[in-house]
Amino acid sequence: xxxxxxxxxxxxxxxxxxxxxxxxxxxxxxxxxxxxxxxxxxxxxxxxxxxxxxxxxxxxxxxxxxxxxxxxxxxxxxxxxxxxxxxxxxxxxxxxxxxxxxx
Amino acid sequence: xxxxxxxxxxxxxxxxxxxxxxxxxxxxxxxxxxxxxxxxxxxxxxxxxxxxxxxxxxxxxxxxxxxxxxxxxxxxxxxxxxxxxxxxxxxxxxxxxxxxxxxxxxxxxxxxxxxxxxxxxxxxxxxxxxxxxxxxxxxxxxxxxxxxxxxxxxxxxxxxxxxxxxxxxxxxxxxxxxxxxxxxxxxxxxxxxxxxxxxxxxxxxxxxxxxxxxxxxxxxxxxxxxxxxxxxxxxxxxxxxxxxxxxxxxxxxxxxxxxxxxxxxxxxxxxxxxx
Numbered sequence: 115x116x117x118x119x120x121x122x123x124x125x126x127x128x129x130x131x132x133x134x135x136x137x138x139x140x141x142x143x144x145x146x147x148x149x150x151x152x153x154x155x156x157x158x159x160x161x162x163x164x165x166x167x168x169x170x171x172x173x174x175x176x177x178x179x180x181x182x183x184x185x186x187x188x189x190x191x192x193x194x195x196x197x198x199x200x201x202x203x204x205x206x207x208x209x210x211x212x213x214x215x216x217x
Numbered sequence: 218x219x220x221x222x223x224x225x226x227x228x229x230x231x232x233x234x235x236x237x238x239x240x241x242x243x244x245x246x247x248x249x250x251x252x253x254x255x256x257x258x259x260x261x262x263x264x265x266x267x268x269x270x271x272x273x274x275x276x277x278x279x280x281x282x283x284x285x286x287x288x289x290x291x292x293x294x295x296x297x298x299x300x301x302x303x304x305x306x307x308x309x310x311x312x313x314x315x316x317x318x319x320x321x322x323x324x325x326x327x328x329x330x331x332x333x334x335x336x337x338x339x340x341x342x343x344x345x346x347x348x349x350x351x352x353x354x355x356x357x358x359x360x361x362x363x364x365x366x367x368x369x370x371x372x373x374x375x376x377x378x379x380x381x382x383x384x385x386x387x388x389x390x391x392x393x394x395x396x397x398x399x400x401x402x403x404x405x406x407x408x409x410x411x412x413x414x415x416x417x418x419x420x421x422x423x424x425x426x427x428x429x430x431x432x433x434x435x436x437x438x439x440x441x442x443x444x445x446x447x448x449x450x451x452x453x454x455x456x457x458x459x460x461x462x463x464x465x466x467x468x469x470x471x472x473x474x475x476x477x478x479x480x481x482x483x484x485x486x487x488x489x490x491x492x
Contacts, residue, residue, distance in 0.1 A: 120311030125291035133347040135329020151460035158432035158456025160416035183406025204410020209403030
């Protein structure tokens with residue numbers, strides 16, 4: 115029951131965090147500098163999510179099959195492959211490398 | 218916040234006409250031709266399937282079926298959910314699990330700000346849209362330049378992932394380890410590829426590259442020193458400072474006026490032209 119309490123508290127916090135973003139005044143976001151920062155932040159967040167998913171392992175960095183997925187995705191993108199092909203290339207590279215016993 | 222910048226992109230030369238003219242909601246036959254819907258569906262499947270690993274891992278960590286489902290249905294933020302069960306599985310307290318999950322979920326607040334400015338939801342819709350404001354739905358929406366496409370991208374990815382993530386969480390929780398490790402199917406590699414694919418079209422010009430490299434480096438440097446999830450916030454802070462400083466001297470290159478789907482889905486776009 116104690117665990118249930120923390121689960122629900124964490125869920126309330128998660129939803130509250132998401133919702134809070136929607137109540138930041140929009141006027142703040144009409145400022146050109148704010149919009150410019152939003153552009154840089156989107157790039158920053160996507161870059162961060164990419165590397166954290168590719169190399170992060172808890173509080174450590176790990177070189178495993180996911181780096182193969184990153185490379186395969188980069189090659190697919192460079193060849194102008196469609197989104198789904200890029201995603202499949204990433205999955206196939208990670209699965210393939212693990213099949214070969216790496217990562 | 219891109220809506221103003223993108224207002225002029227509503228009728229881009231390469232589209233021939235404004236995509237919004239022929240891609241309306243309520244035109245289901247056209248919906249599957251929408252690049253944003255395609256991306257949304259792809260990312261929903263890739264992410265949704267990964268729910269199996271959460272369900273299985275949660276069951277293995279000692280959570281019962283409904284506790285596992287509560288996390289997927291109510292928390293609905295993959296990173297936070299994995300963090301929560303990870304802390305408990307590692308012997309951590311409930312409050313520590315909650316804190317880790319909350320820190321990891323902070324970025325969703327930033328996504329909420331962005332999606333509020335981009336999609337302009339009505340007062341009631343905000344409460345629903347907030348729950349769906351996660352990495353993938355935000356990335357799908359902000360990867361689009363046309364307002365209608367941004368909405369379609371957000372809702373396709375948001376609803377698609379919500380449904381599939383919960384469905385596959387249940388499958389994982391019930392089937393346990395019978396399916397084996399989802400990593401053997403490369404699903405974590407699919408996530409990496411998806412995020413890179415969303416970043417890629419934005420990397421045009423020197424400044425976007427510099428920001429991406431700086432933020433990637435900041436993330437990797439932060440990983441060993443702060444709890445999971447926080448490195449992403451560090452990167453957001455770096456990008457914010459970068460944006461604040463660069464705005465003063467250079468105002469070009471960062472408007473998301475590039476169309477990530479123009480090259481890749483050109484064939485579908487041209488089909489749509491003139492309709």
